[in-house]
Amino acid sequence: MKKLIIYIFSLGLLISSCEDIVDVSNPNNIEVRSFWQNEADAVSGVNAIYNMFYKPGTYSRWIWFRFDLASDEGFSSSPWIELAEWTRFIYNNYNFWEGNGWTYRDCYEAIFRANQVLYYVPGIEFQDQASKDQVLGQAYFLRALYYYNLAILWGSENNSLPIVLEPSKPGDTPEGHPVSDVWEQVENDLQNAIEMLPPQWDDNNLGRATKGAAYALRAKCLMQQHKWDEALQDLEWLVNGDGAQYYDLVPNYKDNFTHFNENNMESVFEIQYSDIHKAPAGDGDFDIDPNLGLNRGQFFAPPGIGWTDGEARPWIVEEFRKELNLDGGYDIRLKESLFYEQMAEDFPGNDKIYRFGMEVWNQDNYRNRVFIRKYGTDYYRDYDDYHSPVNVRLIRYADVLLMYAECIANLPSGNLDEAVAMVDRVRSRANMPKLEVNYPEATLTKEVFLKRLQMERSLELCFEGHRWADLRRWGLMENQEGVNELAQRDPDFNNFVVGRHDCLPIPSSEVNNNENLDQNPNY
Structure with a gap:
């Protein structure tokens, strides 16, 4: 079962206090001055970062509207007009909570929780250094993950994104940074994670970040910067190096999207969800009995089943x-x-x-x-709701193999035959013929191969949250020719303005309240 969820479900809230105004303690709150005392506190602290996966602003709900529906794979015809417009590049209110502000806020809340661990845990005595390193390594990984999301969604070369590395305080106005600085921070955090995290966890800790997850996430970061050689080195650990023993494709593709065969060998990093709940789903940040289910199905299910907002x-x-x-x-x-x-x-x-x-x-x-259909629950019940127990396989080994192929093909010295073999390995699991059968030109030149790979990634990974990052990496939104190609598949791209819509606007409240932040270009 999902042991990590049990830890998170039982986790008390970790709320940092402001400077004391009066010397009165609230017995219902855990305060900084009485917390961060021992190893158990440290573990609870890192569990609090994982707890952010259950907030609607992140992977439970709204982030999928940004990653999947804004891409050329999906769209929204929701009667909630503003929600639908935010998948069509029509941004009238930069503070629109469900489309922009909530996810932005929750990314920084997760970073705040990671910063608490990284600030306080070094001063806590552990029975052994390895356990301490594992706590810190998870915090580095999770902080990097949320900075990665910020870079993918809001990153530009304006001084738009704060990089906060210590627990923040009310009234802070952190300096904004260009996305290149954010990438550098993600790389640094993941280097620490790689050094500190184990290659595997025991059954009681499935779902925690591993060395392989850190390598894969750093490869994603490096690929977004077109650092193909460095990304390939990281992926090498998972494909041909020491990590290869832990990963492979599962024989049945469907096993990646049910709750029956979770945390399998194809899972590089997996978010644990559960249908355990005692009350109707709520959006509150501090619910005593939080909803630990995946909400996505309720919003994407067909008419008569869900809201069909996507x-x-x-x-x-x-x-x-x-x-x-x-x-x-x-x-x-x-x-x-x-x-x-x-x-x-x-x-x-x-x-x-x-x-x-x-x-x-x-x-x-x-x-x-x-x-x-992907990540729906029709395979075992006739309805969907806010309490889906299906884990999200945030990084799958199939994704790793396709990334590996992309890196090889982008290197002047890369062996195209090896890149083709990686794609064929993924296609073979679906009983599809080798590329040379139906797409022979893709096996002869790197340019044609890379264009075909764009489609292969969608066929394998559609609606798993990768497409928006892919489109940015491939430069399809950097010029009108690329946007026109996307518009042929998705007419929403007829609204797309080059130099503006490749990133989201920073919420107005953030820019207005912090003189050290710039709004993104042309907003």
Whole structure:
């Protein structure tokens, strides 16, 4: 079972106090002056950082609107107009909470919690140094993860993002930094994490950050900066080095998206979710019984099941159906990723959408639409809600292999055959033919290979939160030619302004209240 969730569920709140105004202690709060005393406090402190995964502003809910729906893979036709507009590059209110402010705030709250651990734990006595290093290593990893998210979503070369490395205090006005400084900080944090984290944890601690997770996250950071050689070195540890013994692709693609085979060998870093709850889901930061479930399914499920605030662009179905597998059928990843009108014809027996049959495609609110199946719960129940127990595989080994291929192909000395072999390894798990069968030109030149890889990543990883970072890395939003290509798949990109919309606006409240921050370009 998900032991890490149990630790987090039982965790008391860690709230730092302001400077004392009156010498009165609130017996309901844990104060800094009475906390950070022993090893148990240190472990609780690092658990509090993991607890941020259950906040709606991060991976429980709203971050997926930024990573998945703003990309060319998805969109929103929500009746909540402002919510839908924020996936269409129509930003009228920079303080819009669900579309911008909440995720921004929660990233920095997670960083604050990590900073507490990194500030106080070095002064705590542990029974052994290895245990202390593991606590600190997790804090470095988690701080790096949230700075990575800030860089991907809000990063620009303006002095827009604060880099805060100690517990903040009310009234602080931290200096803004360009995204290049943020990347440097992420790299430094992950170097510490790599040195301190174990390659594996025991069964009681599954879900905690590992050395492999730190290597993979740093590779992502380096790739965003086009530091292909350095990224390849990090990925080498997972693909051909000491870490290769811990990772592989699972035989069944679907096993990456259910709660039946979690923390498997394909999982490099996995967020633990649970359907344990005592009350209706709430958005409060300090609920005594927090919701530990994944909320995403409730927002992305089809009409009559969820809110359907997010759905898929039809081009993904068309792309999947361009080729057949080695048995003459369609790619199994299509079945497991999407609900669409021809799903029962393409996959015999695939004729249920939660509790509905294929007749729903005759309804106006279904016809010609494609809905997101990945990370839904239709495989074991006929409804979705705010309490999904399905873990999010934030970094999968398939992603690592495709990143490895991309790095090789971007190096002048890279062996294209080796890059092709990595992609073929991922395709083989889905019973798809080698690239040379249907895309022979992609095996002959690096330029064609890299363009094909853009599609291979979507077929394997669609709606797993990678596409926005991919589009930024590939430079498709840096010029009008690239934006026009995206607009052919996603008409929302007709609203996209080059030099502006590749990053989000900093919430107005942050810029207005901190003279040391600049707004992002052209906002």
